[in-house]
Every structure is written in C-alpha cells, then in structure tokens.
Amino acid sequence: MLHKLSYISLLLAITVLACQNNVKLPSQSEPVLFAAHIAPIIHQNCSKCHNEDGAAPFSLIDYTDIAPKAKLIAYVTEKRLMPPWPADPSYTHFANETYLSDEQIALIKRWSEEGCLPGDTASLVQPEILVKKWRQDKPDLIVHMPMPIKVSGNNSDLFMVVKIPFELPQDTIIRAVEFVPGNKRLVHHVNTHIIQFDAAKKGNLRDGKYFINQDQTKSTQIHKELGLLNDDGTYAPMTPSVSNYLPGSQFSFYPDEIGGFRVGKKNAFYLNDMHFGPSPIEANDSSYYKIYYGHKEPKRPVKEFQIGTLGLAPVEPKLEVPANELKTFHIKFTVPTDISIVNIVPHMHLIGKRFWAYAIKPSGDTIRLIRINDWDFRWQYFYMPKTMLKVPRGSTIYVEGDFDNRASNPNNPFNPPQLIAEREGSMKTTDEMFQLIISYVPYEKGDELIVLE
Ligand code: HEC
CATH class of the missing domain: 2.60.120 (Jelly Rolls)
Structure with missing residues (x-):
C-alpha cells in the first residue's frame, strides 16, 4: 500500500502530467479555458513580476509555464499570498493595484481542478510582445x-x-x-x-x-x-x-x-x-x-514630504518597543500649501504590524490615504492614487502604526524578544523605522482629473 504522502505526490504528478499533456479531464458544463479565462488574469496580475527579468523566481506567461504550477497557483491565490498587495482594497484603490477578486480566485481553482484546459492558445498574444509591454519603453x-x-x-x-x-x-x-x-x-x-x-x-x-x-x-x-x-x-x-x-x-x-x-x-x-x-x-x-x-521643459518637479523617522514630523511617543509588547505610535503633520499627491510610501521594518494614514481637511472632511492591516516587510510599494489626489493647505495628515514585539510575531528578528527602537535613524532591518513619504507637486486647478498609471 502506498504511503499517504507518496500517494499525494503521485496524484500531483498525474495532475501535472495531465496539464502538460493537455489531457482533457471530466469537466462541468462550461469548462474553464486557459486562453479565454486564465491567461488574462495571470497576464494582468502576475506576469509583470513573473517574467525572466522580473522580481519573481520563475516566469508565468505561457500555458507551459502556468499549467504545471496550476495547483500551487490555486493555493497561493486562495490564501491571498499572491499577488502581493498589502493595502486594504476596501479602504482605498490605487493605479498600480494588483488584486484578485473572489470570482477570479474561484475561476483559477476550477481551472486547476478541471485539468487546466488550454483552449485556443494559438490566439494568445505572443509572450515576447507581452513582456515588452511590462518592461518600460527603451531607455535613452x-x-x-x-x-x-x-x-x-x-x-x-x-x-x-x-x-x-x-x-x-x-x-x-x-x-x-x-x-x-x-x-x-x-x-x-x-x-x-x-x-x-x-x-x-x-x-x-x-x-x-x-x-x-x-x-x-x-x-x-x-x-x-x-x-x-x-x-x-x-x-x-x-x-x-x-x-x-x-x-x-x-x-x-x-x-x-x-x-x-x-x-x-x-x-x-x-x-x-x-x-x-x-x-x-x-x-x-x-x-x-x-x-x-524628456522632450518638454519640466514644469512641476516632484517634491516630497517625509514624515516620521528622520522626517519633518516626529514619531510619538519615541519609537521604542519593549520586549513582549504590542505598541501603537502616531505621526501628525499639517500640510503647508495646496498639494496634489502623486505617490505615497509607507515604511516600517520587521515588527511593523499595521499602518494607517489619512488626512483631515480644515473643513473636517477625511481624505483616505492608505490602510495596511497586515504589514509585510517584504512588500513595500510606491502607492500611486488613480488620479492626482488634492490635499488642501491646512489639512493634517495622521499616521497610526502598530509594532508587535512579542515572541508570537513570526517576523520578530529576536528570540527571546528584546527592546527594538529607532536608533538615530539607523536603517538596519532589526532596528525600527516608521515613516510616510508623500511625493507631490504644487496643486493646480484640474489636477483631480489627471489620471496616473
Ligand atoms: C510584485 C511582484 C509579484 C507579483 C505581482 C506576483 N508575484 Fe508571485 N512571487 C513573487 C516573488 C518575489 C516570489 C518569490 C517568493 C517570495 O518572495 O515570496 C513569488 C512566488 C510565487 C509563487 C511560489 C510560492 C511558493 O511558495 O513556492 C507562486 C506560485 C506565485 N508567486 C504565483 C503568483 C501568481 C499566481 C501571481 C498573480 C496572481 C503572482 N505570483 C504575482 C513576486 C510576485
């Protein structure tokens, strides 16, 4: 009798082979097809990192790249490990958002379970053309x-x-x-x-x-x-x-x-x-x-406000997290002129747990900036709003962050935990930082309509 583990790997091997050899397994009335349904999801959300030059260790472009990994892909998408997108999409959306809907995740799973049917792969755009699209134009x-x-x-x-x-x-x-x-x-x-x-x-x-x-x-x-x-x-x-x-x-x-x-x-x-x-x-x-x-004289150079560690406004209280504690810190900064935000970068190190930023206008209205409910040190993005985001003069930006210095935090660099602090802006990953970097241009009328991509 087969050992349980080897039985599972045998099953996996059969599925992989089945996917690679395009063997049709029994399917429901409407089969999920790679070319028609799956390729667009992967190309949109995965391939910009998963290509030869990208940040990920393997390519996900062609049917032959993707089908053998169908089970793993179904798993990492269902667990929302991939694509990495730490910002909470129920709070704010961004131009560079990569996030799968529940329907897309279910579709990937069904495709994998139905045996990774290829569909009309000949109709797909050639991979070289796709890859060119993800890389920027030719540099000068x-x-x-x-x-x-x-x-x-x-x-x-x-x-x-x-x-x-x-x-x-x-x-x-x-x-x-x-x-x-x-x-x-x-x-x-x-x-x-x-x-x-x-x-x-x-x-x-x-x-x-x-x-x-x-x-x-x-x-x-x-x-x-x-x-x-x-x-x-x-x-x-x-x-x-x-x-x-x-x-x-x-x-x-x-x-x-x-x-x-x-x-x-x-x-x-x-x-x-x-x-x-x-x-x-x-x-x-x-x-x-x-x-x-560039071909046009630059009119509005991008400037930045860096707040928090080493920045224009301090972290309060002082960023020191005693061993075995979960502690919350704040940053508060009032914007001196009308600005249009083009990018924000939240930054923490290993024991960062939650990051939340918003602005309150002089009128009392709130402008949502970003909320990250489960900070992951490995995925730190430049978050670009969908359109230039106006923050009027006199608005106060509030940032709130939790740092978890308990042994139960798997990202804690020390075992047993020890005091972790901001040490004169030390950038060592085992020291902490708490920053929000806001890239902006001076506001001009109509900026709200300028789409960022
Ligand atoms: C921002 C870049 C990026 C995007 C977008 C991205 N990945 Fe990844 N992916 C990575 C990196 C880097 C790794 C290497 C492992 C790690 O660092 O977590 C990885 C690892 C993986 C793994 C291997 C996991 C393991 O445990 O072996 C799978 C499978 C995967 N990605 C699938 C996907 C799928 C499917 C998508 C789209 C739905 C996607 N990735 C989107 C960067 C990305």
Missing part, C-alpha cells in the same frame, strides 16, 4: 556601476554609499530614472540623487572611490572620499530622490510635464543609501540605471 541611456559591489556571506546587513558617474554630450532633460537591481535577492533598498557638476568646476568625475561602507566611514568624510565635491572643495548642486527602490516596488512614469529635471554634461548618481540584506554566501551585485529623456 543605460548607466552601469563602474564595478560590481561584493556582498560578503556573513549574514549581516551591508549599507553602502555609492557614486556612479555619467557624462552627457549636452544639457539634457531627464524625464525618469529607473533603478534595476542586479542581484534581486540581495538589493533591499536604494535612494538615488543626482549630483550635477558645473564642468568648469570639476576636472575628473572619476576622482575618489566608487563606493564605501556607510558604517565604516564618518559621515563628514563621505563626500570627500567619494570625490563628490567640486575641485575647490565646495558642494555641487543636487537633485534629490530621482529614483528610489524598495522590495516589490515598480517603476512608473508620471504624466507629461510632471516630474523631470534638467542636467548638464557632468553628473554622478549618488546613492546615499544602498542597502543589501543579509546573505549566507558571498555574492556580487551589478545594479544599473535606465534613463529616459
């Missing part, structure tokens, strides 16, 4: 790191400050900058600024080091050691936050004339914070940037 320029960064296999976080010089033949309008992680498993987050040198004040862009370990260098020495100063020792102008990357985040363009900036001939990306997660084995990273030029 690709800028690589001058050399790979070595991440040693010592199981601890690595924080680097990095300089990546690039020269252009003439003054250029940059519409967008996209960071592409080299080692997707290790690159955790990156904040990028551009330093714009006056060619007369900077001889050699390659002076100094390309990168240094943040923990091993005095912060006052960093610019000097990286050769980021002008030749006379003064600071060159900088455009902040041209590109940021967090786990799960996806690059997108703003509408014409929003965002964008002008640069001269001599420039350097300045990654004041490039964080690699812990690794058990030595590895290299060669991340790079894609630059997209």
Whole structure:
C-alpha cells in the first residue's frame, strides 16, 4: 500500500502530467479555458513580476509555464499570498493595484481542478510582445556601476554609499530614472540623487572611490572620499530622490510635464543609501540605471514630504518597543500649501504590524490615504492614487502604526524578544523605522482629473 504522502505526490504528478499533456479531464458544463479565462488574469496580475527579468523566481506567461504550477497557483491565490498587495482594497484603490477578486480566485481553482484546459492558445498574444509591454519603453541611456559591489556571506546587513558617474554630450532633460537591481535577492533598498557638476568646476568625475561602507566611514568624510565635491572643495548642486527602490516596488512614469529635471554634461548618481540584506554566501551585485529623456521643459518637479523617522514630523511617543509588547505610535503633520499627491510610501521594518494614514481637511472632511492591516516587510510599494489626489493647505495628515514585539510575531528578528527602537535613524532591518513619504507637486486647478498609471 502506498504511503499517504507518496500517494499525494503521485496524484500531483498525474495532475501535472495531465496539464502538460493537455489531457482533457471530466469537466462541468462550461469548462474553464486557459486562453479565454486564465491567461488574462495571470497576464494582468502576475506576469509583470513573473517574467525572466522580473522580481519573481520563475516566469508565468505561457500555458507551459502556468499549467504545471496550476495547483500551487490555486493555493497561493486562495490564501491571498499572491499577488502581493498589502493595502486594504476596501479602504482605498490605487493605479498600480494588483488584486484578485473572489470570482477570479474561484475561476483559477476550477481551472486547476478541471485539468487546466488550454483552449485556443494559438490566439494568445505572443509572450515576447507581452513582456515588452511590462518592461518600460527603451531607455535613452543605460548607466552601469563602474564595478560590481561584493556582498560578503556573513549574514549581516551591508549599507553602502555609492557614486556612479555619467557624462552627457549636452544639457539634457531627464524625464525618469529607473533603478534595476542586479542581484534581486540581495538589493533591499536604494535612494538615488543626482549630483550635477558645473564642468568648469570639476576636472575628473572619476576622482575618489566608487563606493564605501556607510558604517565604516564618518559621515563628514563621505563626500570627500567619494570625490563628490567640486575641485575647490565646495558642494555641487543636487537633485534629490530621482529614483528610489524598495522590495516589490515598480517603476512608473508620471504624466507629461510632471516630474523631470534638467542636467548638464557632468553628473554622478549618488546613492546615499544602498542597502543589501543579509546573505549566507558571498555574492556580487551589478545594479544599473535606465534613463529616459524628456522632450518638454519640466514644469512641476516632484517634491516630497517625509514624515516620521528622520522626517519633518516626529514619531510619538519615541519609537521604542519593549520586549513582549504590542505598541501603537502616531505621526501628525499639517500640510503647508495646496498639494496634489502623486505617490505615497509607507515604511516600517520587521515588527511593523499595521499602518494607517489619512488626512483631515480644515473643513473636517477625511481624505483616505492608505490602510495596511497586515504589514509585510517584504512588500513595500510606491502607492500611486488613480488620479492626482488634492490635499488642501491646512489639512493634517495622521499616521497610526502598530509594532508587535512579542515572541508570537513570526517576523520578530529576536528570540527571546528584546527592546527594538529607532536608533538615530539607523536603517538596519532589526532596528525600527516608521515613516510616510508623500511625493507631490504644487496643486493646480484640474489636477483631480489627471489620471496616473
Ligand atoms: C510584485 C511582484 C509579484 C507579483 C505581482 C506576483 N508575484 Fe508571485 N512571487 C513573487 C516573488 C518575489 C516570489 C518569490 C517568493 C517570495 O518572495 O515570496 C513569488 C512566488 C510565487 C509563487 C511560489 C510560492 C511558493 O511558495 O513556492 C507562486 C506560485 C506565485 N508567486 C504565483 C503568483 C501568481 C499566481 C501571481 C498573480 C496572481 C503572482 N505570483 C504575482 C513576486 C510576485
């Protein structure tokens, strides 16, 4: 007699084979077909990560990618593990939302149970065309790191400050900058600024080091050691936050004339914070940037309010979570002018549990921003409202967050639990942070009608 476990794997194997070989299993009166019903759901919600260049470890594009994984797909969608979408869709919707309806989940399950019928797969769009759609248009320029960064296999976080010089033949309008992680498993987050040198004040862009370990260098020495100063020792102008990357985040363009900036001939990306997660084995990273030029003079550059840790408004009370406690913290910030929000980024580390943000207008009305009921450190998105979101001057933004420092929290980095706090803005994942980053442009009449994608 078969052991129970091997019986199950045998069943699984039969189903997998059945799916791969297109064998029709008995079906209900209306069969669920891959081409007609399932492919559109997967292409819409999964393939942008599940392709060769995406964040996920395997592709989900073709019937032959998907059918053998039908059971697993039915499982992860039913449990709502995939697609990862931490924001509560009953609170607010976003332009970049990936979320399956209950009907879509049931359909996937039925398809898997009915034997993964392919339907008319010949009618589907060719995968190469689909993949092209998920990748952005061709960039105008690709800028690589001058050399790979070595991440040693010592199981601890690595924080680097990095300089990546690039020269252009003439003054250029940059519409967008996209960071592409080299080692997707290790690159955790990156904040990028551009330093714009006056060619007369900077001889050699390659002076100094390309990168240094943040923990091993005095912060006052960093610019000097990286050769980021002008030749006379003064600071060159900088455009902040041209590109940021967090786990799960996806690059997108703003509408014409929003965002964008002008640069001269001599420039350097300045990654004041490039964080690699812990690794058990030595590895290299060669991340790079894609630059997209603009054709119109930028009218409204995107600015940001960062509130909470290291920001314009403090976390209250001080962000310290004693061992074995679940504690709630607040941030409160009054908006000084009329703004149109184009993006928000909630940020916490491992023991973050719940994140909720909204604004109260001077009239007393509430503007919902975001609610995350079950914070997951791995999926941190740039949430883009469906249309530009006006927040009038004098509105107060309230942020509330729970941090769970009990042993029952599976994401607790310490066992037994120990005090976890915000340590002078330490970005280590085992310390905590509580931030909301709001990207905005000054409000103009009609912004409410501008659709973001
Ligand atoms: C934002 C990117 C992203 C999207 C969108 C996404 N995935 Fe994933 N998926 C991942 C990553 C990354 C992993 C690797 C495991 C992990 O980190 O959880 C993964 C893992 C998986 C796994 C393996 C789980 C396991 O336990 O082995 C399955 C199955 C899966 N995804 C299916 C889907 C399906 C189906 C969809 C759409 C309905 C989807 N994913 C959407 C990024 C994504």
